[in-house]
Amino acid sequence: MTTHSTSQSAVRVRFAPSPTGYLHVGGARTAIFNWLFARHHQGTFILRIEDTDRSRYDEEALKSLLEDLHWLGLSWDEGPDAGGPFTPYYQSERLALYHEHAQILIDKDAAYPCFCDAERLEKVREQQQLNKQQTGYDKHCRNISKPEALERMKQEKYVIRLKCPMDGVTQFKDEIRGKIEYQNSTLDDLVLIKSDGYPTYHMANVVDDHHMQISHVLRGDEWIASTPRHVILYNAFAWTPPKFVHLPVILAEGGGKLSKRKGAASVGDYRELGYLPEVMVNFLSLLGWNPGDDTEYMERDELIRRFDSKQISPKSAAFDEKKLEWLNGQYFLKRSPEFFLALVKPLYLEAGISESDLNDAYLLQVITLLKDRSRRLGDFVLNGKFFFVDPIEFEVEAAKKHFHEDSAKRLEKISEQIDKLPENEFTLDKLESLYRQLAEELQIKAALLIHPTRLALCGISFGPGLFELMVVLGKENVLRRLKSTILKIRSSKPQ
RNA sequence: GUUCCCAUCGUCUAGUGGCCCAGGACAUCGCCCUUUCACGGCGACGACGGGGGUUCAAAUCCCCCUGGGAACGCCA
Numbered sequence: 001m002t003t004h005s006t007s008q009s010a011v012r013v014r015f016a017p018s019p020t021g022y023l024h025v026g027g028a029r030t031a032i033f034n035w036l037f038a039r040h041h042q043g044t045f046i047l048r049i050e051d052t053d054r055s056r057y058d059e060e061a062l063k064s065l066l067e068d069l070h071w072l073g074l075s076w077d078e079g080p081d082a083g084g085p086f087t088p089y090y091q092s093e094r095l096a097l098y099h100e101h102a103q104i105l106i107d108k109d110a111a112y113p114c115f116c117d118a119e120r121l122e123k124v125r126e127q128q129q130l131n132k133q134q135t136g137y138d139k140h141c142r143n144i145s146k147p148e149a150l151e152r153m154k155q156e157k158y159v160i161r162l163k164c165p166m167d168g169v170t171q172f173k174d175e176i177r178g179k180i181e182y183q184n185s186t187l188d189d190l191v192l193i194k195s196d197g198y199p200t201y202h203m204a205n206v207v208d209d210h211h212m213q214i215s216h217v218l219r220g221d222e223w224i225a226s227t228p229r230h231v232i233l234y235n236a237f238a239w240t241p242p243k244f245v246h247l248p249v250i251l252a253e254g255g256g257k258l259s260k261r262k263g264a265a266s267v268g269d270y271r272e273l274g275y276l277p278e279v280m281v282n283f284l285s286l287l288g289w290n291p292g293d294d295t296e297y298m299e300r301d302e303l304i305r306r307f308d309s310k311q312i313s314p315k316s317a318a319f320d321e322k323k324l325e326w327l328n329g330q331y332f333l334k335r336s337p338e339f340f341l342a343l344v345k346p347l348y349l350e351a352g353i354s355e356s357d358l359n360d361a362y363l364l365q366v367i368t369l370l371k372d373r374s375r376r377l378g379d380f381v382l383n384g385k386f387f388f389v390d391p392i393e394f395e396v397e398a399a400k401k402h403f404h405e406d407s408a409k410r411l412e413k414i415s416e417q418i419d420k421l422p423e424n425e426f427t428l429d430k431l432e433s434l435y436r437q438l439a440e441e442l443q444i445k446a447a448l449l450i451h452p453t454r455l456a457l458c459g460i461s462f463g464p465g466l467f468e469l470m471v472v473l474g475k476e477n478v479l480r481r482l483k484s485t486i487l488k489i490r491s492s493k494p495q
Numbered sequence: 496g497u498u499c500c501c502a503u504c505g506u507c508u509a510g511u512g513g514c515c516c517a518g519g520a521c522a523u524c525g526c527c528c529u530u531u532c533a534c535g536g537c538g539a540c541g542a543c544g545g546g547g548g549u550u551c552a553a554a555u556c557c558c559c560c561u562g563g564g565a566a567c568g569c570c571a
Binding site for chain 1: 497498499500501502505506507508509519520521522529530531532533534535546563564565566567568569570571
């Protein structure tokens with residue numbers, strides 16, 4: 001056993017999820033902060049799987065957890081798949097270590113076996129509630145003599161509990177909150193080893209953080225109340241505790257707890273909603289942290305460069321999806337069309353566009369016209385389907401406004417002129433001047449030609465510049481759509 | 496109930512005693528650009544929870560109240 005404290009210069013942090021469910025944005029934020037902290041200090045980022053609750057263990061959850069972390073781009077230096085000097089990184093494979101250490105504590109008289117069953121514990125709690133006392137274990141088995149305890153351990157089920165001091169105070173420093181103090185009288189003797197032989201979080205966490213030489217613990221602030229007992233544990237082992245940095249929780253839009261009910265909550269959900277991983281990292285890093293000025297758009301490098309744990313706020317923050325959407329749009333503006341190719345193609349396929357219509361050259365043109373007016377990946381499909389299929393339906397309100405006999409006549413004129421246009425003159429400039437000239441001849445505003453054309457070609461009243469999208473669609477498509485629309489206008493006229 | 500944490504616009508936040516009758520961003524609402532939608536530009540709306548101190552001076556420090564959150568498990 002090594003009892004040396006961690007070599008102080010090296011930053012070693014860990015993200016230690018429990019594979020019991022999907023990676024939620026709160027967990028993702030914790031992972032991101034750890035990762036940024038490690039990268040900023042050229043330290044080590046460790047992934048450790050805390051799978052000590054075998055009743056809630058979920059193989060699928062573990063898989064999706066790793067997948068989501070990969071997707072976010074949070075690469076770990078030690079952990080599953082990566083290996084490292086402190087392998088294994090699954091707690092379920094480190095049981096011997098925990099037992100060994102539990103024994104050390106028992107030998108030091110810093111821990112004791114407890115034979116109370118769930119039923120008795122429940123009763124104690126009820127009584128405490130009734131008396132308006134703080135709930136917690138009543139230390140019933142704390143003073144059983146060693147010989148008796150040894151004897152009973154052979155017959156009965158038991159857990160190992162930590163002996164917390166009965167009086168005095170335990171204090172620790174939270175790096176963003178400062179000194180936090182607890183009266184020891186309010187701390188109960190927590191379970192270290194469960195009756196099934198698995199360690200609790202507290203035990204496994206402290207033992208592993210020590211052995212893996214973790215220098216800073218960045219975790220959710222729901223752990224603050226457990227920290228004094230962790231400190232007592234460290235003291236019992238005569239170990240130096242790591243530095244504690246408790247991150248504020250993330251709240252849902254309205255302010256309550258973030259949950260499935262209040263919008264999407266898992267990282268996978270946001271991936272499916274069409275957000276980029278780098279945007280999630282950027283956005284989540286800004287929840288409870290800021291670079292000290294007004295910068296909000298920050299790519300990975302900049303985040304790493306500027307991340308400073310001193311700027312972490314103790315205040316819980318609400319997740320604002322509108323702002324996330326805006327930021328996603330900002331990234332769309334900066335990314336090249338090529339960037340979206342592989343991202344968008346599957347979405348079009350899903351929407352029923354055939355593979356043969358999705359050649360890269362054409363798709364690239366489409367993306368170029370759509371990306372700056374999109375905020376989520378799904379927008380490419382939502383607002384761009386007409387690039388691949390003739391519109392079958394037309395926006396009702398817009399059709400009322402723009403489809404009538406006058407516009408049918410105008411579309412007819414346009415059709416005729418476009419028809420006469422040689423293929424190599426089907427260009428942005430030529431089309432534009434064609435429309436402008438025709439409008440002049442007819443003594444109407446060009447808008448009266450443009451809007452009906454747009455609706456005829458797209459089925460929707462908004463989108464990229466008309467002449468640009470016409471060029472992309474090509475002469476043949478344009479003419480066919482114009483003609484069929486003219487027919488539709490006339491046939492649907494009730495008069 | 497007990498213990499602990501937190502408190503600036505609706506939301507994310509800047510602000511560490513004077514530069515703040517509080518700055519930026521998202522959202523909302525106008526206007527401009529414009530064939531539409533976006534983008535962009537300009538502007539409007541909008542906050543230091545309340546009360547006491549400390550100080551020449553407080554959003555900033557202290558106390559109380561109020562409000563919100565978390566923990567109180569053989570879950571993490």
